[in-house]
Amino acid sequence: MATLGPNQLDPITGQTTTDHEWDGVCELNTPLPRWWLWTFYATILFAIGYWVLYPAWPLLTTFSHGVLGFSSRGQVAEDIQAIHALRAQTEAGLDKASVTEIVADKRLLSLALAHGKAAFAANCSPCHGAGGQGGKGYRNLTNEDWLWGGTLDDILTTITHGIRDYTDKDTRLSAMPAWGNNGSSTLKPEEIREVANYVRTLSKLPPEAGVDVDAGKQIFTDNCAVCHGDDGKGNTALGCANLTDGLQLYGGDMKDLTYTITYARNSTMPAWGARLDPVTIKTLAVFVHSLGAGQ
């Protein structure tokens, strides 16, 4: 069977060959199907339209923004706007009611708990844990060891103004001295050991053997009772810890207590009033209050 040379008609397919020849072999010139070609042209036209309408070309310091002014970030912002608008109807009640009124109304309460749970996960759980269980130095919100009070209003105030957040003038403020370096009142290490042992007995924990607990009691009465009370039950108005409940924020063993008395802790919490809207803060207070220890 004879082979076709360049530019010859192939009788079987009705196509011509191309004008190339490779070692005696010629290739049929089979054009792209029409529909394919037109689809291809259409995509080019679409691309041009896209360049005009949407962000497309990187420039030296910026990019072409497109006449529609579209951006992914803008779209997210719109979606957030829309969800706020949608929530506004259901949450109008939360806006008007006080935290006490919210807890008294079962419907507002379920709504607030749902909202508060989500807000807690987003804002509070990094320090206080997924279920409010806290950690060393971070308040366990499920127990009664409230430093600044466990009523709804106490919790609301703490969340709004924070603790030792100096950007907020109404912030919760107290400062325990570092007794290891407190000027004329500085306690010697042996004294700190004695008072730490006494503090353990307040929570009915066993003191170390051979330590003069009575001396520790005297040191406590002279230095600590002014804030923590003669009975060691603390004072939530001043943010003074209750030392009798066995629940110590920074731990109750000798090592932790010695460190706390020597250097003081005075941890901080941000004032959320500047960061979150009032409804969210109210729902957070309701949620935290609901975790089993609310007063």
Place this chain on the structure above:
Amino acid sequence: MSHAEVERAHEVFDGGPLYVASPKVYPQSVSGTFRRLKWALLVVCLGIYYFLPFVRWDRGPNQPHQAVLADLAHSRFYFFFIEIWPQEVYYFTGLLILASLALFLSNALFGRVWCGYFCVQTVWTDLFLWVERLVEGDRRDRMKLDAAPWSADKIAKRVAKHGVWLAIAVCTGGAWVLYFADAPTLLRDIVTFHASLVAYVWIGIFTATTYYLAGRLREQVCIYMCPWPRIQAALTDVDALNVTYRRDRGEPRVSLKDGDNLRAAGQPAGDCIDCHQCVAVCPTGVDIRDGSQLGCIQCGLCIDACDAVMAKVHRPTRLISYDTDENMRRRQRGEAPVYRLVRSRTVLYVVVMAIVGSLMVYRLMTRQHLELSVLHVRAPMYTTSGQNAVRNGYALRFSNKWSDARQFAIDISGVPGATAKSEQADALPNGRLEVAVDPDSTQEIEFYVTAPRSSTNEAGVPIVMTATDLESGESVSVSDHFFGP
């Protein structure tokens, strides 16, 4: 390249496509027993489909009043007195098992009776063909019209036919969406263009599929698309009643005049006069005289056609009839035909259907209206509360399947000295808690139990929570563990 070489090349690569278009089928109108039966079933099936959404059923003040409703937005399915929640979707499994067994049973008894009389494809194709006959005339007129050049008359007929088809298709799609929302409200919204986009999209989809499947594809759905003809071949047996050409009576086929002459001369002559009426009326265009075959949907229209011819030529009717392979063999052996409806396979299908059906009825009769589930709060597993107490948190989820609001009392037992509290529940005088749950809904509450440390340990002790419906007294318990240090 010589001419001969080109010719030879064409023989090897003849260039023609391997695809052959299906010849168009022009089913002829027919009348008779099975045609009347098919009309009656068509009216019943379409009547149910189009009007069922409008049937009302009183379920009390807080429930929809539509007899059959798939309320996807609220995850409920209503069927007259039955209401199904998402977790009870096994009813559908039971329903599907019953449906498939019913199909198997019908197949064992009467062959493809589903295909011929009840299948949506059959019913809507029948309806579309009826419209086509009304507008364009019977078989010969339609063939002529298809072959004729375009004219005002042809255009008018085509527009009328497709218009009516589209109207039926829109109604079909429209009726479909009515099963998913309150039918009268949705219908008003659809007509006034206030319905949601989703509704119009689904109407569009079902309009398109109805129009295309019943108007254009027709028998090709049965022959090329549907799996059932393939499956039923494995389910049929020699005792199933199938549309059957009585080969023993029909062969050899001879013309009417030749038949009379041959019979007068004592020669063999079949009853089949080869008039092709059975083929002309067939909606799938098959020749039943070739035997049982995949294309045959067993609608029985060829029986009607053949009976009419046999009556005219004064021969016994039912040359084509519902009969079994076994009887064909028995006749060959000169034995009398037998019809065995009770066979091991039909009995088995009925027994399994009865078991599944009874299980479903039992579940429906004993359906609980209150469900309770518990999830232990895991962060933290427990809270040390003061010197001597431990607290555990639980998420309790109530399901109230009554159509009115109910109050449930919760009791706890198993942990000595335990007390319960929840901000989402009210305290009852005897230390129980009361939870109100909306009609036909679920409610989750966080629930805290406090007990002395001595009541529990690190491994936890079992705790039982019991919810009692204060109105009906129905109660349900769940158990979990109470952990401590």
